[in-house]
Amino acid sequence: MNAAATQSLFDPLFAQSPDPWHFEGSWYEARKRGLLLASLPRLRYASAFEPGCAGGFVSEHLARRCDRLLAWDGAARAVAHAARRLQNQPGAQAAHGWVPDQWPEGAFDLIVLGELLYYLDEPGIERLAQRCRATLLASAHGATLAACHWLHPFEGFPLGGARVHDLLQEHLQIPRIAQWRDADFCLDVWSTDPQSVAQREGRRL
Structure with missing residues (x-):
């Protein structure tokens, strides 16, 4: 899926609400976000x-852990909502962009992929993993990539969360240091x- 297709799919959702997936007030979402950050x-x-930032619900928390945050989304309305959420966060910016066809300039020592990869095909995920790998290896020692995805199937997107994470593992070729699975x-x-x-x-193990 390219940026134009993304905008045509998601802009109508964000035109109806800045929170089309009901993140606000959801313990499921708060718990998932807390586990990701921890x-x-x-x-x-x-x-x-953070590509695929949607309305910026994760972005505002990431911004508190980073000197600089670039949050991207392929839907212009999502970017507008994220920008409002980030307006009081120094160093945080929301902008329009869609990976892997586009990629930002500069160094990043943290990349977060949340509920994004289902919308790419397998070659697109491979290309994205290669872009992430190049960026992380060119950054400071200890550069990190975190990915979090829904495990249940949903119509129209045959690559589920388990499969997209398997593809990341295959193509990143960077040590995986943490893993979490539950029913969702x-x-x-x-x-x-x-x-x-x-x-x-330096703690004793």
Whole structure:
């Protein structure tokens, strides 16, 4: 799916509501977001990239952990909602863009892929993984990628969460340092530094 198709699919949803998937007030979403944030192996990052940011519900929390955050979405209305959510976050920016056909300039030591990869085909996921790998390896030691996706099937998108994470694992070729599965979603974290948090702090294991 390209940026134009994305905008035609999602802009009508965001025209009706800034929260078409009912993130606000959902314990499921709050819990998932909390697990994602807690899984990041570093307290702070210099520069984060979040493609497919939707209305910015995760973005506003990521911004508190980063000196700079670039949040992208292929739907213009989603970008507008995310920009309003980020307006009081120094260093955070929402902009229009759709991966993997487009990719931002600059270095990023954190990339977050949330509920995004179903909308790409397998070659698109491979290309995205290659872009992520190149960016992370060119960044500071300990650069991180976190991905979180719904596990249940949904109509029109045959690649489910488990499959897209398998494809990331295959093509990233970076150590996976954390993994979570429950009945509803999968969460995986990869890092160019395979040390655990306890090891970096010099704690006895």
